[in-house]
Amino acid sequence: MxxxxxxxxxxxxxxxxxxxxxxxxxxxxxxxxxxxxxxxxxxxxxxxxxxxxxxxxxxxxxxxxxxxxxxxxxxxxxxxxxxxxxxxxxxxxxxxxxxxxxxxxxxxxxxxxxxxxxxxxxxxxxxxxxxxxxxxxxxxxxxxxxxxxxxxxxxxxxxxxxxxxxxxxxxxxxxxxxxxxxxxxxxxxxxxxxxxxxxxxxxxxxxxxxxxxxxxxxxxxxxxxxxxxxxxxxxxxxxxxxxxxxxxxxxxxxxxxxxxxxxxxxxxxxxxxxxxxxxxxxxxxxxxxxxxxxxxxxxxxxxxxxxxxxxxxxxxxxxxxxxxxxxxxxxxxxxxxxxxxxxxxxxxxxxVPEIDKLRINTFEHVARPIEANEETLIDEDAEAVEIELNIDLKDTTAERAGLKVHATPDGSCTYVAYDAQAATVVVDRLAAARGDRGYRAARLTDEELSADELKLRVYVDRGSVEVYVNDGRHVLSSYSYPSEGKRAVKLSAESGVLAVNKLTLHDMKSIGLE
Ligand code: FRU
The missing domain is CATH 2.115.10.20 (Glycosyl hydrolase domain; family 43)
Structure with missing residues (x-):
């Protein structure tokens, strides 16, 4: 033995x-x-x-x-x-x-x-x-x-x-x-x-x-x-x-x-x-x-x-x-x-709540609606940010609406969107300059779809996007490789209005491993 x-x-x-x-x-x-x-x-x-x-x-x-x-x-x-x-x-x-x-x-x-x-x-x-x-x-x-x-x-x-x-x-x-x-x-x-x-x-x-x-x-x-x-x-x-x-x-x-x-x-x-x-x-x-x-x-x-x-x-x-x-x-x-x-x-x-301690600057944006087929610049250059976006589901009529992150001057970006038609939240990299261009989706439940708002917390790091939907009921993590130049954040609404209840950006500091 x-x-x-x-x-x-x-x-x-x-x-x-x-x-x-x-x-x-x-x-x-x-x-x-x-x-x-x-x-x-x-x-x-x-x-x-x-x-x-x-x-x-x-x-x-x-x-x-x-x-x-x-x-x-x-x-x-x-x-x-x-x-x-x-x-x-x-x-x-x-x-x-x-x-x-x-x-x-x-x-x-x-x-x-x-x-x-x-x-x-x-x-x-x-x-x-x-x-x-x-x-x-x-x-x-x-x-x-x-x-x-x-x-x-x-x-x-x-x-x-x-x-x-x-x-x-x-x-x-x-x-x-x-x-x-x-x-x-x-x-x-x-x-x-x-x-x-x-x-x-x-x-x-x-x-x-x-x-x-x-x-x-x-x-x-x-x-x-x-x-x-x-x-x-x-x-x-x-x-x-x-x-x-x-x-x-x-x-x-x-x-x-x-x-x-x-x-x-x-x-x-x-x-x-x-x-x-x-x-x-x-x-x-x-x-x-x-x-x-x-x-x-x-x-x-x-x-x-x-x-x-x-x-x-x-x-x-x-x-x-x-x-x-x-x-x-x-x-x-x-x-x-x-x-x-x-x-x-x-x-x-x-x-975990410890992550909130990485926030350094906080910008509360006025919760203005985005008109159909419009885009609004939220941040000119966001290298490492957390974005809190609460979408007003009662007044939103857009087919798809949300955040374009890693949006660079050459037009490439990663799109984090609420897709009302498909009843999902998507991370769409079709417009990415590099890497895989597929999209991934989290399916929303009937209860989430009939709620007053949809809550997104989006963590944008230099090469990734992590999206938490409705307090962690769904999560989507994807790499996203921005192209050269400044990395903007924009709000976008397709074929209808995006109504916003809350939009807050936090710059994130380094965890010290760079
Ligand atoms: C999972 C895995 C494990 C294994 C390790 C090897 O990604 O394949 O099953 O222990 O990685 O690196």
Whole structure:
């Protein structure tokens, strides 16, 4: 019988970390900042994907992330790290993990953080190996690993080794992304699996000592036959409006097909709400719903702190070559969002209130209507702003109306609009100078459509747009690459009047990672 953890170093970790730092520094030297975020987390150089190891520990907020330090495309995965005392201003910490063990030699893949009974911070992640040592042609061998923080700032992580091997005869290569929490005195670890017959599942293990894990049961078996893998599973309780506990299961599904407004991205991250008893499968009470309807959203992870359930997602570029890849960096996180169940019994996600502290100048505009087929300039040059726009639905007759952002002198822009005909809010990049030109839409409910107003909060960073509709009932996150020159904000109304209840602009300051 194997005794866990299995620890098999093949490279000097400290040396690998130093090489990775040098790799990022090199890219940082040549980085171009035209689309580099001011108030979103990104690496100072290189490629990033999923948020990892999210936690609040000994007074600091920590965001680790998947990092390829040697290029702006996906590659051998490391863990980058930033931290903050207040979620407003952030510090760049040293790269936390690099491939160095036999089990993680081709990648330190995604994972999560958890505080043990002694108050120590521990990390579970996936060790990744290509079967042929080079690429995916012959499949991959993925196992679950443990590492511990050894200082109060969680800067230095010590790898402990493998704690769960892969039963390879039951699995089609994909076996990854552990998430750990304690439930009724027992530790649970869940991760995503592609079964031997190519179905997406989430498996649940239990443990008393956080090292020896016993397979418990299949927590969730995706009914969608197109879905072959559930990446980055997450699972947490939330109280509903009656004070009853519901469980929310979150995963990033590979393989789903686009239908109508659903699943338009290459892979799609979403959730289901239901109930759960330890030892049993999750019982969904809803269908699969998207967490974010934008063109660039994937691999979210949540954590609990101060009684809040907070979630970061990765703004995945999906279709490469993404314009930022020629600028020395690629990828950013969404804003941190608090998750809660609304009066409508659905999941809402809103920026945490700390984000309001990034506002520096505030401009309240007189709420004047925009006449049919007119446009009005709101801000001549908005590099990093939050815009609050409340549309008066009773008096608006426009077919489509809203905000043109990143509007440059060459006529290109990204359009954030209320589409009255389609009953949606859209982020439309048809007029974008660069990058993907598709649009994405969030469908409004009958209740939202018959309300007096529609509330939009639009965060425009140097290379992205994040739109929160009706206090986080829907969100759309998309990259948007403005062309040269000043970046204006305009209000626009098509074929009818846009009536405005409120229009406020806030300049946003940097979170300190540029
Ligand atoms: C999701 C994902 C994870 C994996 C990581 C590798 O984007 O594919 O499943 O752990 O990224 O970088």
């Amino acid at each position: 194997t005794t866990y953890p299995v620890y098999s170093p093949i490279r000097n970790h400290a040396e690998e970390l130093a090489k990775a730092e040098a790799g990022v520094d090199q890219l940082d030297l040549e980085r171009v900042d035209r689309w580099y975020p001011k108030f979103h987390i990104a690496s100072n150089g290189g490629w990033i994907n999923d948020p990892n190891g999210l936690c609040r520990y000994k007074g600091r907020w920590h965001v680790y992330y998947q990092l390829h330090p040697y290029g702006t495309q996906w590659g051998p995965m490391h863990w980058g790290h930033v931290s903050s005392a207040d979620m407003v201003s952030w510090r760049r910490d040293p790269i936390a993990m690099a491939p160095s063990l036999e089990e993680d030699k081709d990648g330190v893949f995604s994972g999560s953080a958890v505080v043990d009974d002694q108050g120590k911070l521990r990390f579970y992640y996936t060790g990744h190996r290509w079967n042929n040592g080079r690429n995916d042609a012959d499949g991959q061998w993925q196992v679950q690993m443990l590492a511990d923080a050894i200082d109060d700032d969680a800067i230095k992580l010590e790898k402990r080794g493998m704690v769960i091997d892969c039963p390879r005869e039951k699995v089609d290569s994909h076996f990854r992304d552990p998430k750990v929490w304690k439930q009724d005195g027992v530790w649970h670890l869940i991760h995503g699996v592609s079964t031997a017959d190519h179905r997406g599942q989430i498996w649940d293990y239990t443990s008393k000592d956080m090292v020896n894990w016993t397979f418990q049961n299949v927590l969730f078996d995706d009914p969608n036959p197109d879905v072959f893998m559930l990446e980055c599973p997450d699972f947490f309780p939330l109280k509903d409006k009656n004070g009853d506990t519901k469980w929310v299961i979150v995963f990033s599904a590979m393989g789903s097909k686009a239908k109508g407004y659903m699943n338009r991205n290459e892979n799609n991250a979403g959730y289901m709400i239901g109930t759960w008893k330890p030892g049993e499968a999750f019982k969904p009470e809803t269908e699969f719903r998207l967490l974010d309807c934008g063109a660039n959203y994937y691999a979210p992870q949540s954590f609990e702190a101060d009684g809040r359930r907070i979630m970061y997602g990765w703004m995945s570029p999906f279709s490469e070559n993404a314009p930022m890849q020629s600028d020395g960096w690629c990828g950013q996180m969404t804003l941190p969002r608090e998750c809660y169940l609304g009066e409508d019994d659905d999941l809402h996600t809103v920026p």
